[in-house]
Amino acid sequence: MTTEVSEQEHQASESPKEPLLDEVMQMPLDESKAEYAEAHAWSDPQRIHAFSEPIRFLQAMVHPSGTLHLVWTSNNWLWYSRQEGDGWTDPQRMFVGTQPSAVMDAQGTLHVIFVHSFAGRYQVYYTRYVDPYWAFPYEISRTPGLSHNPYLTVSKNGLLYAVWEDDTPGFPSIYHAYNPEGYWINAPIPGVRGWRPALAFDGEDRLHLVWESPIPTGAGDDIFHTQMTPAGWTLPENISDSPRTDSSIPRVTGAADGTIHVVWQEQWGNRLEVGYARGRYASWTRPIALTRTGRNYAPQITAGPTGHVHVLWQDMNTLAYRYWTPGKKGVWHMAEALDRHISGVEETALTCDPQGRAHVFWTRKEENGWGLYYRYREAPPKKHKHYIPTILANG
Incomplete structure (x- = not known):
């Protein structure tokens, strides 16, 4: 009490x-x-x-109707479940992959990016879910280097924006990609070196x-x-x-008033x-x-x-x-x-x-x-x- x-x-x-x-x-x-x-x-x-088995990279999203959706990885597979009535759907196996990052847009479409290894190349792939189907994943990183630790966000008008770590230049860099008109454009972010990127739109987009x-x-x-x-x-x-201590694993959110909050x-x-x-x-x-x-x-x-x-x-x-x-x-x-x-x-x-x-x-x-x-x-x-x-x- x-x-x-x-x-x-x-x-x-x-x-x-x-x-x-x-x-x-x-x-x-x-x-x-x-x-x-x-x-x-x-x-x-x-x-x-x-x-x-243990699960990793748990992601939680809310549909505009209020229904909760979950994505995670286990044993190098992506899995999905959502609220249904008073319970949850059985976990659904999606694709081979790891390190998912997921967002829900204002229209209720669930978007997921993840890392998939093909022929020894670790690249970032994209898929989306429109009930009851998952779209076939396709590569959005398209670099010769190692791409991992992706992070995805979405604007109010539905523009998807992704970032990830990439060693293509020979050192840890941050690459970004976005999808105007439904196709993805990617490039390194000038002057940005490092790890574990995270993205957010603020209240003013x-x-x-x-x-x-x-x-x-x-x-x-x-x-x-x-x-x-x-x-x-x-x-x-x-x-x-x-300068005396080590700061790592940032997470960011944008508030309605335009303020950015970081932990x-x-x-x-x-x-x-x-x-x-x-x-x-x-x-x-x-x-x-x-x-x-x-x-x-x-x-x-x-x-x-x-x-x-x-x-x-x-x-x-x-x-x-x-x-x-x-x-x-x-x-x-x-x-x-x-x-x-x-x-x-x-x-x-x-x-x-x-x-x-x-x-x-x-x-x-x-x-x-x-x-x-x-x-x-x-x-x-x-x-x-x-x-x-x-x-x-x-x-």
């Missing part, structure tokens, strides 16, 4: 001012202080599938790219951003700005935290730490239609979640534990529907295989109401 109180009486569900990421990375590790609020606003966990790249000091990688303009891509800008994994020695920054081209907040326990990794992020931002990550055996309420200063709310299991959380996916509900999926190891679980929460209130949360020790 949660107890609603007035703003004047209590503000316990709001976290204190978030510390700067650089400060947290220098703090002594103290995992005993990890605390999470109970996930009262969430549905009960539902086990929707069971697998004999401007395209943003984030990626991981080494910094000149050699201490590790940082997270960089560039924006597509009518004149081309803007100059890369360093948004993690952490990533920050590492120094054995310490792992979730870093965060928001802004626009040439105007970014200083990076803050959304976590402080030293064992947090694999963050994901999405924004709802009212501007709320949802973040999901793994904290050892805990599936953790926080959300941000927009405003003049904005408020990050206390982290919640969505699942705890002795074998730990493995694959995760996060999405938000047009009504602002957040949907979370995750897998965990069980006695005879792996289970795939699901929870959702209603959209947070536009004006924050304060609650006294039940606190759980993370032990």
